[in-house]
Amino acid sequence: MSTAVPAKHSDAASLVSNTIGEITRHIRAHELGPGDRLPSEAALSRQLSVSRTVVREAFSSLAAMRLIDLRVGRRATVAELDYGAMSLVIEHGVHTEQITVQQIYDVRRTIETRTAMLAALRRTADEVERIRTHALAMRENFQRPEQVMEHDLAFHLEIAKAAKNPVFSLIVGAFERVSRQTWPIGWRSRPSDAKQLEMIQIHIDLAEAIETGDPQSARDLMARHFDESVKALLAAGIA
Amino acid sequence: MSTAVPAKHSDAASLVSNTIGEITRHIRAHELGPGDRLPSEAALSRQLSVSRTVVREAFSSLAAMRLIDLRVGRRATVAELDYGAMSLVIEHGVHTEQITVQQIYDVRRTIETRTAMLAALRRTADEVERIRTHALAMRENFQRPEQVMEHDLAFHLEIAKAAKNPVFSLIVGAFERVSRQTWPIGWRSRPSDAKQLEMIQIHIDLAEAIETGDPQSARDLMARHFDESVKALLAAGIA
């Protein structure tokens, strides 16, 4: 490489994006799965005739999308599915005013009425337990909004997981960062303790419907939950 | 910076991820929108007391997620919403066998029955025109699968756009890379010209339902389309 000619070869795009392509191709070609190790930066640098700088930026980009994991001293490894990147994309869309909160609620309603239904059909005993625990913890801690929010988020994520389709988990997770920022608004927009407890009660009922294995009821409760939430948000002026 | 002490300050995480946070914070704080320019690498480097290398890797990561656009000589700019990163995440999930094609079809069915419905309610004349054009082009070129596929993908994306919710577009787009790779399988699994034309006919009918403004019918046609597609895939052994 030090001796290599200026190269000129290959596709137009930048060296970094080519390198990203090469790395993903490597993963595919060798059928690597989560946890499997990739070549070292130096090795790739030699192999692809680019500087380590370029390889590093490629790795860095892949890590940003959570396709690989990087840790100092260790080789890069293939990552498990992770919604971190998607969550950042959605957050960015909201902050740059390309997406409204209401639009997110519409999508969530569409997705989560389905996950609620599927969860009622496919849940395991463990999952039911976790789902119910989160719902009850919401009521328990209802004086501490922060706690309620965490359990609320975990509740929805757990239902998605119980639906046994990782793509649903990915999407529900994608809204996490934004939800964390808009949740307090919705909470404050419920004018009384009674209204807040009412909202929490829907979660508890939903957990029960999933436990019972009643998909229709689970579906309806989830739909009602979102309808109520949107109403609350609109009342708070987040149109 | 050359004179700066080893720093030790700040959060645990890596310098790069801190820098990513700083940049997104900058975007938010200054309420930057698509097209607005960010500080130069050198400026950020000074401002945050890290080397240009770190800033570059941060920029590179943000560009990988398509939150910003990079072009040589120019300053980085805030990017428009783009499903490229999400599409890579999904593709990665499929290649590493963490997601199955059938699971994707289930999600698409959930999402796209909704977009079809909304499109029928909210479409503009222009959108109807584009949607119909793609459907008809599928029939026109049905001897050239490559062409059919392109119009098929564009058809679904255009419907999502007509639903007037960018999050739906994002999600439908997220499946594009994977679809491009699995589409031929579905196509070949239809055993005859007649079967293939039948599939295309659903698209044409769907375009019509959207034009007419019949949400229920649009919904049902989209549902049927996915049911048929899954059937075809299963027949081809992609269980």
Place this chain on the structure above:
DNA sequence: TCTAGAAAACCTGCCATACAGGTTTGCCCT
């Protein structure tokens, strides 16, 4: 012969510097 521990080899995170092109800015001349 087997094992535990230490040394060597390897690897990533970060930095400084350098230079080849693109792009912007601003000034000067008309």
Place this chain on the structure above:
DNA sequence: AGGGCAAACCTGTATGGCAGGTTTTCTAGA
């Protein structure tokens, strides 16, 4: 006032270097 050109600025890529982590290998002792 307007147009064109040079200077200033900016990004893409490369090289070399060093501070820690991590893995592998070798050796000495049981």
